[in-house]
Amino acid sequence: MLVEAAAGGGVVVDGLAGVWPPRGAVAVDVDGVRDRLAGAGCVLGPVFSGLRAVWRDGGDLLAEVCLPEEAWGDAAGFGLHPALLDGVVQPLSVLLPGGTGFGEGAGFGEGVRVPAVWGGVSLHRAGVTGVRVRVSAVGRGGGREAVSVVVGDEAGVPVASVDRLELRPVDMGQLRAVSVSAGRRGSLYAVQWAEVGPVPVCGQAWAWHEDVGESGGGPVPGVVVLRCPDAGAGGGGGGGVGEVVGGVLGVVQGWLGLERFAGSRLVVVTRGAVVAGQEDGPVDVVGAAVWGLVRSAQAEHPDRFVLLDLDTDTDT
Helix, strand or coil, X not given: CEEECCCCCCEEECCCCCCCCCCCCEEECHHHHHHHHHHCCCCCCHHHCCEEEEEEECCEEEEEXXXXXXXXXXXXXXXXXXXXXXXXXXXXHHCCCCCCCCCCCCCCCCCEEEEEEEEEEEECCCCCCEEEEEEEEEEEECCEEEEEEEEECCCCCEEEEEEEEEEEEECHHHHHHHHHHHHHHCCCCCCCCCCCCCCCCCCCCEXXXXXXXXXXCCCCCCEEEEECXXXXXXXXXXXXXXXXXXXXXXXXXXXXXXXXHCCCEEEEEEECCCCCCCCCCCCCHHHHHHHHHHHHHHHHCCCCEEEEEECCCCCC
C-alpha cells in the first residue's frame, strides 16, 4: 500500500517508512537463513550475501538487503541490481509469511523454494544500493505458495513491487547432481568440434564474389566465395572490425535482396576466427565478429550462407 508521507509530500510504502523495523516485529536468525540455504546446496558469493536482517511482523515477513560497498558502483547500471533482487527472495526460500520457523507449514521437507511465476511486477525507482522489503501471503495457486512483495529504499520510497510471486519447491539433490556433472565437464554449455574428413566439392561451379558482382548480369554459379580480410589485413582494433563487418553486412544484404542470387550460396571465408583446438593461435577479432554477423543471417535465412574458417598458416 502506498501512502503520502506526512512531511515532504512524497509517496512512501506503508510499513517500510518511519520506525524500522516496526514496533513489535520479531527478529529472525539471518545466519539460520543462510545455513538453511547452504545446507540445501545454495552457496552464495560475496556480492549475493547482502541479506542483513529478517523480521516477522504479524503475518508478514520483513527484510533488509544491502549491496556490499564494492558493488555500489554497479547499481546505476541496473533497474534493480540482481544481487539486491536475490536478497529480496532469499528469505522466501526457507521462510513463509504467517509461519514461525524454517519451512513450517510448507511441507517441503529439507528442500527450498524458488520463484516460479512472477505477476504484476513494477519498477518504481532504479539504481538503489539498499532496500527494505515487506512480503505478505496472498494464498496458494496450483499447489504453490504465493506472496506479494513491496520493496522500498531506506526512507520507504517505492523501489519495486510484485503483485503475485508463486514459489515452487525444488529438490536440491537434483540441482547438486547437475552442478557436479557440469563441474566435471567444465561448463553446462561448450563447443565441441568433430572431424568430418574431406568434403567433396567436385562438380560444383563456383566464383569469387568480386568477380560475380552485384550489379552485373549473366548466370551465377551455385557457390560464390567472399574472402574477408583478417586483423592483419584490416589493421586490427575497433576501426578494422567496424570497417570489415560493415562491408560484409552490405554484401549479405545485397545477397538477400537480389533475385539473381536466390539459387546460390555465399561462402564467407575467414582466417583464424575460430579456435578449434589447443594448438590454434589467438582468435582474429575481425573474423570472429564476421562469424557473429553471418551466424545471425544463417538463422534467419537457412541454406543461403556458409561459414568457412581457414588456419592462419594455410594458404588455400
